[in-house]
Amino acid sequence: MHRIIRNIRVMDPSDGFDAVTDLAVAAGRIVARGMLPPDFTAGEVLDGTGLIACPGFIETSFQAHTPGHGRDGDLASELRAAVAGGVTQVLLRPDTLPMADIPAVLQEQRILADRLALANVHLSGALTTQLQGTALTEMAGLAAAGAIAFSQAKEPVLSAALLRLALSYAADLGLPVLLHGEEPELAANGVMHEGRLSIRLGLSGRPAAAEQIGVQRDIAIAALSGCPIHFPHLSIAAAVAEVVAARQRGEPVTCGVSIHHLLLTEQDIGFFNLHAKILPPLRAVAERDALRHAIAMGAITAISSDHNPWGVDREGMTFTQAPFGIAAVEWLLPLALRLVDEGVLDLMTVLHLLSVGPAQALGLPVPSLAVGATADFCIFDPDSYFTVETGRQWSRGRNLPYGQWELRGQVRYTLVAGRMVFRG
Amino acid sequence: MSAATFRFGEGNPQYDAQGRLRHLLSTEGLRERELLQILDTAESFLSIAHRSVKKTPTLRGRTIVNLFFENSTRTRSTFELAAKRLSADVLNIAVSTSSASKGESLIDTVDNLMAMQVDGFVLRHPEAGAAHLIACHLGDSALVVNAGDGQHAHPTQALLDVFTIRRLAGPIENRVVAIVGDVLHSRVARSQIHALSILGCPEIRVIGPRTLVPEELSALGVHVYHDLQAGLRGVDVICALRLQRERMVSHRLPSLNEFYHRFGLTPERLQWADQGALVLHPGPMNRGVEIASEVADGAQSVILQQVAHGLAMRMAVLTILAGAAGGE
Numbered sequence: 001m002h003r004i005i006r007n008i009r010v011m012d013p014s015d016g017f018d019a020v021t022d023l024a025v026a027a028g029r030i031v032a033r034g035m036l037p038p039d040f041t042a043g044e045v046l047d048g049t050g051l052i053a054c055p056g057f058i059e060t061s062f063q064a065h066t067p068g069h070g071r072d073g074d075l076a077s078e079l080r081a082a083v084a085g086g087v088t089q090v091l092l093r094p095d096t097l098p099m100a101d102i103p104a105v106l107q108e109q110r111i112l113a114d115r116l117a118l119a120n121v122h123l124s125g126a127l128t129t130q131l132q133g134t135a136l137t138e139m140a141g142l143a144a145a146g147a148i149a150f151s152q153a154k155e156p157v158l159s160a161a162l163l164r165l166a167l168s169y170a171a172d173l174g175l176p177v178l179l180h181g182e183e184p185e186l187a188a189n190g191v192m193h194e195g196r197l198s199i200r201l202g203l204s205g206r207p208a209a210a211e212q213i214g215v216q217r218d219i220a221i222a223a224l225s226g227c228p229i230h231f232p233h234l235s236i237a238a239a240v241a242e243v244v245a246a247r248q249r250g251e252p253v254t255c256g257v258s259i260h261h262l263l264l265t266e267q268d269i270g271f272f273n274l275h276a277k278i279l280p281p282l283r284a285v286a287e288r289d290a291l292r293h294a295i296a297m298g299a300i301t302a303i304s305s306d307h308n309p310w311g312v313d314r315e316g317m318t319f320t321q322a323p324f325g326i327a328a329v330e331w332l333l334p335l336a337l338r339l340v341d342e343g344v345l346d347l348m349t350v351l352h353l354l355s356v357g358p359a360q361a362l363g364l365p366v367p368s369l370a371v372g373a374t375a376d377f378c379i380f381d382p383d384s385y386f387t388v389e390t391g392r393q394w395s396r397g398r399n400l401p402y403g404q405w406e407l408r409g410q411v412r413y414t415l416v417a418g419r420m421v422f423r424g
Numbered sequence: 425m426s427a428a429t430f431r432f433g434e435g436n437p438q439y440d441a442q443g444r445l446r447h448l449l450s451t452e453g454l455r456e457r458e459l460l461q462i463l464d465t466a467e468s469f470l471s472i473a474h475r476s477v478k479k480t481p482t483l484r485g486r487t488i489v490n491l492f493f494e495n496s497t498r499t500r501s502t503f504e505l506a507a508k509r510l511s512a513d514v515l516n517i518a519v520s521t522s523s524a525s526k527g528e529s530l531i532d533t534v535d536n537l538m539a540m541q542v543d544g545f546v547l548r549h550p551e552a553g554a555a556h557l558i559a560c561h562l563g564d565s566a567l568v569v570n571a572g573d574g575q576h577a578h579p580t581q582a583l584l585d586v587f588t589i590r591r592l593a594g595p596i597e598n599r600v601v602a603i604v605g606d607v608l609h610s611r612v613a614r615s616q617i618h619a620l621s622i623l624g625c626p627e628i629r630v631i632g633p634r635t636l637v638p639e640e641l642s643a644l645g646v647h648v649y650h651d652l653q654a655g656l657r658g659v660d661v662i663c664a665l666r667l668q669r670e671r672m673v674s675h676r677l678p679s680l681n682e683f684y685h686r687f688g689l690t691p692e693r694l695q696w697a698d699q700g701a702l703v704l705h706p707g708p709m710n711r712g713v714e715i716a717s718e719v720a721d722g723a724q725s726v727i728l729q730q731v732a733h734g735l736a737m738r739m740a741v742l743t744i745l746a747g748a749a750g751g752e
Contacts, residue, residue: 196643200452202552202575202611271437272553316531316561318551320574 001043002026003418004036005379008048012055013352014368023053025375028418033371050383051412054351055367056088056119056376058358059329060178060232060256063308064090066112067105068097073309073396075109078329079118081395082307083422085330086378086411088119090307091178091362094126095153101126101137103145110146118421120376122362124151127166127177133157136166143173149230149362151178154279154324156214158184164221171227176252176363179218181231181239182280186210191320193266193281201272203319206281208236215239219246219253228252230361233306235261235280237290244299254361256302259335260326260401261291262344268401274314274322275401278306292344301357303350305332309397327397331388333380334407341408347382375418384410437560447559447568448741450577451618459622463587465740466733472509473735482743483512486543491533492571493519493549498707498731499571499581503546506738515542534558542566544746552576552611567745569738575609581706582615584737586623588730589661593702596620602629602655602697603646604687605665605714606636612706613665617644631655632687635676652687656696664689664705667714680713690716694724702726 005023010033012018017033024032024040031037059082066075082090092109094100100109106123113121125142127150129135139150150170157163157179170177187210192198194205215231219242222229234240234255246253260278265285268276276282283291294300308325328335336354339345345353355367369377390403414422436453440446445458472478488507492500500516507514519533534545544567547555552574559568572578586596593599601620607613607630620628621644630637631649642648649655656662671677689703703715703725711717720727 196640199608199638199640199643200614202573202577202609202614272556316529316557318530318549318557319553320551 001418002041003044003046004040004042005046005048005053008379009052010369011052011348011351012369013348013356014055014366015370016348017369018348023048023369025415025418028375030369030371030373030375033369046413048379051379051381053369053377053379055355055369056378056414056416057086057332057354058362058364058367059087059090059307059332060230060302060304060358060362061093061258061306062090062329063093063095063325065309066092066096067108071313072311073327075112075121076116077394077396078307078309079116079121081327081330081393082119083414083416084394084411084424085305085332086380086414087329087332088376088378088414088416089122089364090119091122091124091149093153094124094151095131095155099126099130100124101129101131103138103141106142106145106147117419119416122148122364124149124178126150127152127170128157128162131155133159133162136169139169139173143175147175148364149176149178152180154180156180156182156184160217160221163218164224167222167227167229168225171225176228176230176361178230178232180214181211181218181234182206182214183210183217186213190281191277192269193283195266195284197266197269201269208238208283208287211236211280212238212242215242219243219251222253223251226252228363231255232302232304233258233261233280234300235283235291236287237294240291240294240299254301256304256358256361257291257295257300258304258306259328259332260306261288262295262303263335263338264288264401272319273401274317274319275326275399277319277322277324278326279324292339295353296344301353302361303336303353304358305329305335307395308399309395310399311396312398315398325399326401327395327399328402330394331402331407333411334409335402337382337407337409376416378411378415379413380409380411382409384408386410437556440564445745446564447555448579448745449555449559449568449570451579451582451615451622452577454619454622456622459583459619462583462737462740462744463590465744466583466587466736469736469739470733473732479509479511481511483507483510483746486746487513487515487541488544488546488742489515489517489537489542490546491517491519491537491548493554494572496548496571498734499548502731502734503569503571503738506735506742510739510742512742530554530558531561534561538562538566544568544742546571548572550574569741569745572611575611575614577615578611579615579619580734580738580741581612582619583741584730584734585616585663585704585706586619587737588704588726588733589702591733592726592729593661597624597626599625599660600627600629600658601625601661601663602631602659603663603665604631604652604655604689606667606671607632607641607665608636608638609668609671610665613663614644616663617646621645629655629659633677633683636671652693653696656693659697659701661702661704662689662697664703664715666706666708667710680710684713688712688714688716689719691718691722694719700724704730706730
């Protein structure tokens with residue numbers, strides 16, 4: 001359908017365009033930004049007054065439990081949540097059930113995703129069999145089945161020698177590798193950040209040093225292969241500094257951060273709040289602030305929601321039993337706008353970190369709202385305030401530490417290849 | 425579910441909406457006057473043990489469930505006896521032999537017992553936060569006493585320890601207390617530290633090897649020592665802790681023998697502390713590991729008094745929590 005959005009503020013971080021104008025969409029592409037073609041007739045005209053259009057967001061770490069047992073959400077429920085959050089592209093995590101370490105699993109994911117036709121679904125293949133770090137997967141076969149990246153999800157590779165071989169093998173195929181970056185023995189069994197609060201609660205901790213060492217080591221090993229690597233969710237500034245140093249040496253290393261690590265701290269665990277249990281763990285306040293400084297300095301190039309839903313039957317678990325993860329993809333933008341309101345980042349930078357940065361890290365085409373670009377974009381209302389209510393979301397995940405938070409920036413429309421996939 | 429009234433991470437779940445102590449989950453965050461009230465109530469129950477009729481009608485008609493997911497002798501039996509002396513009906517459930525081994529969740533176990541109209545739970549569980557979990561779930565509908573959750577808290581043990589110190593060593597506001605041994609993994613030590621701080625203890629020390637007594641413990645407001653002699657100097661009360669054998673498996677200690685040689689409480693080392701310093705131990709003891717028999721059975725040991733005090737303390741805690749609930 002041909003569409004015109006009139007009088008809308010277009011913010012395009014790919015070229016810095018920021019002006020109130022008209023957008024026209026036809027045949028899945030942006031056909032005009034500003035002056036409309038003279039004979040253009042639209043099936044739908046939207047009034048964009050007060051709204052902002054920006055390229056759709058790209059989620060680099062998306063757990064949809066597909067294949068899986070369904071009770072914690074599936075591709076349908078989680079993609080609906082994604083498009084409700086203005087996300088138009090997701091990269092599925094390989095730690096599904098069974099894992100995405102053989103081509104058949106990716107083929108199934110492809111079929112299901114195409115049938116749903118919501119957000120664009122990108123597939124990742126496991127870097128090692130069962131993510132155990134003991135054997136290489138059939139990476140060429142996974143690539144042929146559609147993998148655009150290889151990933152270790154949240155699992156480190158214990159053997160440095162095997163990691164070197166896996167990265168070398170992946171480099172042949174020209175695909176990036178996503179790594180978790182944590183020294184596994186130092187982090188063993190930890191359920192939260194190791195520090196004053198873990199001591200207080202009597203819970204086992206994961207020291208920040210484990211992440212720094214893991215990232216350091218993975219970067220050094222990657223340098224032996226030349227394989228581009230991306231750390232989708234770092235949580236300490238010292239690890240980000242390792243990435244920056246590698247990039248200055250010319251190595252293809254990037255990193256992202258979850259929005260949670262920019263907003264929350266270990267203090268949000270309070271008295272065993274299992275909704276604040278994530279991996280890497282929420283860190284101390286000073287570390288959160290250092291991470292904010294790092295992102296403001298441009299050291300971090302992507303923000304993710306690290307979407308990982310767990311259903312209602314997890315609620316009776318103790319903190320130690322509960323799985324890691326937060327399901328907040330549908331509030332990714334409103335949460336990120338907190339960073340604007342708190343003076344950490346400007347809006348254009350936030351939009352860049354949600355779209356252009358992730359695309360570059362994954363080797364995807366840079367999303368844009370220029371004429372001729374694929375019409376993957378979202379329209380949000382920067383001034384609509386709302387209260388987050390658990391239980392009233394699209395995702396089947398109930399693991400959300402933001403209940404009752406006052407946020408702004410609801411997504412009104414999400415378009416994928418010109419099709420309206422969400423209307424809020 | 426009480427999810428509507430309670431949200432994780434907000435406030436201290438051991439208080440009800442009116443700020444009354446509804447559950448005893450941890451000594452952390454207790455108010456001084458509440459702590460003193462518990463100690464004074466325990467004092468009054470102590471005398472009951474010496475009467476020929478040892479029962480009071482305080483909890484008549486109420487049912488208390490001892491829900492134990494870990495082995496315990498002292499704690500479980502004193503809670504049982506405490507509830508019975510308060511005229512409550514007591515249900516003892518040792519869960520390793522029941523539904524949890526069939527995969528039932530803690531909440532489901534509690535809900536099933538609630539369907540039988542019980543009034544309170546005494547919970548011991550191997551995981552930190554378990555008592556908080558069920559207290560948040562139950563809200564005001566039943567009282568919860570944490571009888572030990574993982575490495576987090578064991579409030580009644582700590583309360584009976586400060587009770588013992590107060591009775592036998594005098595005012596806590598001018599006593600130096602040292603906790604010796606595996607503080608890092610000890611729920612007892614954590615609860616002792618909070619209780620002592622609240623009661624105005626001027627100096628709390630923790631003593632042990634860095635692998636069991638890390639510097640970060642100072643965040644709890646204690647002085648950290650890695651040398652027993654230096655740590656015991658000027659100390660009025662010594663709380664020994666049980667050393668778990670699994671610390672050897674996790675390489676935190678080379679051997680029990682080496683621990684005994686560095687940190688074991690022997691009669692000679694007791695001389696390093698103030699004359700007549702009290703020796704406490706929460707039990708069960710490893711004689712010849714953290715404590716020598718001569719000390720455990722010696723004149724300065726108050727270990728058996730602790731057990732007697734434990735009974736009075738648990739009667740006091742149940743009485744106060746039940747009072748907040750019913751008021752009849």
